[in-house]
Amino acid sequence: MSTEHVIRETLESAYPEATFDLINESHMHSGNSTESHFKLIIVDERFNELPLISRHKDIYKNLGEVIKTFHALAIHAYTKEEYSKIAHAPKSPNCSKK
């Protein structure tokens, strides 16, 4: 099973009420058809009143061991209200490898 598939399934079962978008950004780093860098935009009411750090820790905890199998996961976790106020999630940085 692909890493992307594992992340997707894990999130679907851990955050059944959430809307999320998982984007494979590996082409910016290690090339096409690779699974090194992902970006997650997740919107869930469960994040209400949870500080950013606790939202990220919760996501890391739910993802478990799969997080160790790839290089980077950018996380943008919002409540519905926060998400409605922004136009789009921030862009990920480009690879700095020369």
Added chain:
Amino acid sequence: MDIIKKIKEQISENDILLYMKGSPYEPQCGFSAKTVQALIECEAEFSYVDILSNPEIRSSLPDVSEWPTFPQLFVNGELVGGCDIVTQMHSTGELKKLIDQTTN
């Protein structure tokens, strides 16, 4: 020295501490570079540890901080977060506020 003890000392002895890949002058990862940029824009005076040249810290810090990835920013002994959190806090002005409180 015990590596866990060393990490805990670093965190408690430095008001603003960034564990990153490379140095602020030559970051070796886009996420580390972006985090350094946010700190510089907040005029922060910060310490850093290059985890690429300290493999023991790289492997042990995630257990201490309960945070699996790098960079990791600590302010006043507390983990603030990684690149995404620091960037988001920078965009809302929270980061500058936190740093100003630390340096004053």
